[in-house]
Amino acid sequence: MTLPVAQSEARRRRRIQLPSRVTLANGIALVEGLAATILSLILAVVHPPWLVIGVAVTTGLVYGALSSQAAQKFLPLADLRQPFALHAAFSWVPTAALALLVALATSRWSLSWGRTFGAWLVVSPIVLVALRVTIYRQLAKMLARGQLQVERFGLIGDADSIARLRADPHIWQQGGQIVTSLTLPEGLSSALPGPDIIADFARSCVEKNCQHVLLIGDLESIEALSNLVAPCRPYALNVLLYPRSVVQNGKISLVDTVPLGSVNSLRLLSTPLNDTGRFLKRSFDVGAGALALLLLSPLLVAVALTIRLTSPGPALFRQERRGFNGRNFYILKFRSMRVMENGRNMRQAQVNDPRITPIGRFIRRTSIDELPQLINVLRGEMSLVGPRPHAVSHDDELSGKFELYAQRQRIKPGITGWAQVNGHRGDTSTQDKIEARTLHDLYYAENWSVLLDFWIVLLTIFSPRTRQNAH
Numbered sequence: 001m002t003l004p005v006a007q008s009e010a011r012r013r014r015r016i017q018l019p020s021r022v023t024l025a026n027g028i029a030l031v032e033g034l035a036a037t038i039l040s041l042i043l044a045v046v047h048p049p050w051l052v053i054g055v056a057v058t059t060g061l062v063y064g065a066l067s068s069q070a071a072q073k074f075l076p077l078a079d080l081r082q083p084f085a086l087h088a089a090f091s092w093v094p095t096a097a098l099a100l101l102v103a104l105a106t107s108r109w110s111l112s113w114g115r116t117f118g119a120w121l122v123v124s125p126i127v128l129v130a131l132r133v134t135i136y137r138q139l140a141k142m143l144a145r146g147q148l149q150v151e152r153f154g155l156i157g158d159a160d161s162i163a164r165l166r167a168d169p170h171i172w173q174q175g176g177q178i179v180t181s182l183t184l185p186e187g188l189s190s191a192l193p194g195p196d197i198i199a200d201f202a203r204s205c206v207e208k209n210c211q212h213v214l215l216i217g218d219l220e221s222i223e224a225l226s227n228l229v230a231p232c233r234p235y236a237l238n239v240l241l242y243p244r245s246v247v248q249n250g251k252i253s254l255v256d257t258v259p260l261g262s263v264n265s266l267r268l269l270s271t272p273l274n275d276t277g278r279f280l281k282r283s284f285d286v287g288a289g290a291l292a293l294l295l296l297s298p299l300l301v302a303v304a305l306t307i308r309l310t311s312p313g314p315a316l317f318r319q320e321r322r323g324f325n326g327r328n329f330y331i332l333k334f335r336s337m338r339v340m341e342n343g344r345n346m347r348q349a350q351v352n353d354p355r356i357t358p359i360g361r362f363i364r365r366t367s368i369d370e371l372p373q374l375i376n377v378l379r380g381e382m383s384l385v386g387p388r389p390h391a392v393s394h395d396d397e398l399s400g401k402f403e404l405y406a407q408r409q410r411i412k413p414g415i416t417g418w419a420q421v422n423g424h425r426g427d428t429s430t431q432d433k434i435e436a437r438t439l440h441d442l443y444y445a446e447n448w449s450v451l452l453d454f455w456i457v458l459l460t461i462f463s464p465r466t467r468q469n470a471h
Contacts, residue, residue, distance in 0.1 A: 016142075017149045020211065021175065024150055025071035028135060032088075033064025035131055036095065039124045042116070055099045062098055063128070066091040070132075075150070076174060078140040082447065083455035088132040090451065092125040143173055150175035154205040156198075156228065157216030158187035161244050165216065179208045187244065188217030188224050198231035205237060212238045272411045272445040280450050281412075285384050288457070289377040296371060303359075303368055307335055311357045316372055321389035324412045328392060329381040332372040336360025367466075373415045385453040386414025387441035388425075398434055405438050411445045418444035418452075421459035421466050 018024050037060035041052060070087050100117070142148050146169075153171075155162050155178055162181050165171065171178060182201045184192070192198075205213055215228055225241065232239050257267065273281060293300075304315035318330040337355040356364065363369040376382040382389070387408040390398065399406045419425070419440035428434050444452070460466050 015147055015149050021075045021150045022072065025068050025075060028071040029064040029068035032067040032128065032131060033060040035128060036060050036063040039127060042120055054102050058102050059095055059099045063091055063095040074136060078143045080137065080140050083451050084136050085129050085133050086455050087451055088129045089125050092128060096121055143175055146172035148175050149177045151212065152208065152210040153178045153212045153214050154210045155181040155214050155216060157184060159183050161216040179210060180204055188215060192224055192227050195231040198228055202232040202235045202237060206235050212240055214240050214242050216242045216244050218244050272448055277448065281383060284450055284453055285377050288384055289374050293374045300371060303334055303363060306359055310359050311338060320392050322392050322395040323381060323389055324409060326409050331389060332375055334363055334369040334372060336364050336369045370415050383412040383414045385416055385456045386412045387417050388420060389413035398428060401431060402434050402438055404442060408438060408441045416456060416460040417441060418456060421456050421463055423465045
């Protein structure tokens with residue numbers, strides 16, 4: 001995808017150059033930290049200036065540090081779907097707690113003190129959330145237009161690959177800029193130029209303020225890489241390998257390196273969650289799941305009794321589903337139909353399905369029929385948030401229709417998920433619906449965080465999009 005010349009030139013004229021993403025993230029943190037500090041000055045109404053200064057400095061430093069972390073996570077992809085506003089609100093909790101400790105340690109409690117501090121606790125996060133939303137939306141627009149340049153690259157490779165990479169809009173939409181290149185007639189597999197030529201190219205990259213030298217080649221060219229890397233060692237440059245096959249067909253991507261064997265190994269695929277992530281997600285599941293089961297127990301009993309009294313059959317039924325790593329398990333649901341299908345030939349519920357009972361229609365529309373899955377969560381078979389598990393027969397069918405579908409199994413299935421809160425619930429009768437649901441589930445697996453789980457739970461409860469396709 002090549003930009004029209006007029007658009008490309010306009011983008012160049014509007015470009016803002018910055019040393020790195022970290023610098024930009026710290027700049028955002030400085031703005032948000034200063035805002036938190038200024039908001040603390042309202043405490044000067046009832047407090048002496050020396051106390052306000054202590055609280056303000058504490059507030060600005062803590063909130064600024066948390067802001068920098070959030071910005072560094074946001075900037076690489078500038079994805080506005082991430083719960084960055086929620087992160088701002090959550091960041092205020094430890095900030096306010098520390099500020100409160102400082103205030104209590106240096107001041108005596110009074111009614112006016114409490115009122116002012118209470119107003120500060122309420123007003124400040126509202127202002128800070130609004131500020132973050134404004135900043136991040138503006139940054140996303142600027143990155144999409146290629147107005148921010150936070151990384152500069154020099155390329156080494158064959159002419160065709162260099163041309164393809166220069167035309168790739170993702171480079172400048174991620175804040176990158178290719179400023180120079182060295183063309184090798186046959187790529188990295190050909191006879192390489194002498195070390196002096198590579199050294200001169202590395203020197204020119206430094207002079208043009210490049211941070212990275214990108215080597216475009218196939219993995220079988222790794223033996224030749226030492227001849228290209230060695231002349232670059234005297235310079236403060238990152239030397240990266242960009243697989244030529246990725247430029248041509250995009251079928252595979254490199255994740256990072258793993259210290260394994262006598263040389264590092266290239267990681268082509270990684271688990272969605274590391275050990276810390278699995279621990280945090282499981283802790284959230286157990287804590288929130290047990291609390292929800294306790295609070296909702298009167299509702300669960302009432303629904304079970306209503307089902308038993310209004311139609312023949314049990315209140316609960318078990319159905320085989322495909323879960324984490326392709327392992328099958330039995331999901332628990334409130335019975336909403338007159339039948340309890342659990343075989344390899346099952347028909348997915350449709351709009352106005354005659355098999356659904358009157359009470360079943362209500363509990364399906366409100367998602368109450370899914371609440372017994374809190375037991376599956378506590379058992380460890382499911383998570384509160386994750387891709388919705390399908391019946392085994394449906395899973396086999398959908399896997400054949402979309403090659404990426406099976407990748408949903410790389411993370412535990414959930415009671416609710418990113419696809420559901422974005423309106424992709426229920427019917428999977430068309431290819432577009434299958435792909436939309438799958439891509440949303442894969443996005444969740446690749447961008448998981450505890451905060452994203454919490455955000456999805458909130459959307460599940462309050463967003464009408466979650467229930468728009470329920471039937």
